[in-house]
Amino acid sequence: MGIAKHIVTQDYHVHTTLSVCALKEMTVQNIVRRAERIGYRLLGISDHLGGYNTPADLRGLTPQLTEIETDVELFLGCEMCVKLSGEPVFPAEEVAFLDYVMVAMCHVIGDLPPLKDDPKAWLDGWAGRLDGAIACDDRINILAHPLRTLGGYYEGKPLMLHLPPARWEELFRGMAERGIAMEMCGVMENYPTVYDAVRVVHRIAHEQGVKFTASSDAHGLDRMGFQCTNIRLAEDLGLTPEDFWTPTRSAK
Numbered sequence: 001m002g003i004a005k006h007i008v009t010q011d012y013h014v015h016t017t018l019s020v021c022a023l024k025e026m027t028v029q030n031i032v033r034r035a036e037r038i039g040y041r042l043l044g045i046s047d048h049l050g051g052y053n054t055p056a057d058l059r060g061l062t063p064q065l066t067e068i069e070t071d072v073e074l075f076l077g078c079e080m081c082v083k084l085s086g087e088p089v090f091p092a093e094e095v096a097f098l099d100y101v102m103v104a105m106c107h108v109i110g111d112l113p114p115l116k117d118d119p120k121a122w123l124d125g126w127a128g129r130l131d132g133a134i135a136c137d138d139r140i141n142i143l144a145h146p147l148r149t150l151g152g153y154y155e156g157k158p159l160m161l162h163l164p165p166a167r168w169e170e171l172f173r174g175m176a177e178r179g180i181a182m183e184m185c186g187v188m189e190n191y192p193t194v195y196d197a198v199r200v201v202h203r204i205a206h207e208q209g210v211k212f213t214a215s216s217d218a219h220g221l222d223r224m225g226f227q228c229t230n231i232r233l234a235e236d237l238g239l240t241p242e243d244f245w246t247p248t249r250s251a252k
């Protein structure tokens with residue numbers, strides 16, 4: 001299977017109405033029917049966890065996912081908030097029923113100064129939280145949209161390039177050792193103008209042995225399958241399906 005086909009037939013980042021940011025149309029039923037129409041083989045539901053949703057709220061989706069009739073292989077994951085330390089807000093035992101856990105270093109429970117106040121301090125804090133996430137014992141399978149808040153220009157270059165290559169290498173080496181995959185996510189402000197930087201950072205991740213996922217982060221049905229930026233990136237990096245993460249079903 002070519003890489004484009006591989007990417008457009010699987011998606012592990014789709015929100016239902018359990019996420020307050022998702023459109024009302026994002027019911028499990030509508031999402032699965034849409035996935036069938038656009039040719040998904042594998043689909044992961046991943047609502048926000050922490051802040052407002054609890055593990056019990058997400059567990060409530062299980063009956064719907066097991067009862068719906070479809071040829072699409074369904075997985076239940078989450079997009080969990082982290083503490084200021086970078087640790088996920090819920091420990092591994094509370095999310096054991098999930099098939100996978102995504103965390104995002106920009107979804108933080110705690111008092112964090114806004115990015116615009118001091119972008120460099122934000123970047124250092126972001127990298128520090130990722131250190132904490134890598135060092136903790138909690139369950140983490142995927143780092144969600146890592147570059148989303150690092151794409152603005154600061155002092156003449158994209159913020160993500162203010163982190164030296166050696167520091168990126170260190171972070172990605174840690175992720176690879178822990179088996180944490182990195183999500184490619186084209187939903188980013190300024191994506192075209194920071195594309196070179198995005199490619200540089202992903203290349204370092206690839207060289208350090210990090211696996212990838214490519215996702216839509218759909219909050220509406222129209223967004224599902226929107227992976228053109230991810231396909232271009234994967235092709236530019238010469239990635240093959242073996243460079244991508246695949247889920248395994250939890251024991252529940």
Ligand SMILES: [Zn+2]
Nearest residue numbers: 079104107144
């Ligand atoms: Zn997110």
Ligand SMILES: [Zn+2]
Nearest residue numbers: 013015079217
């Ligand atoms: Zn999301």
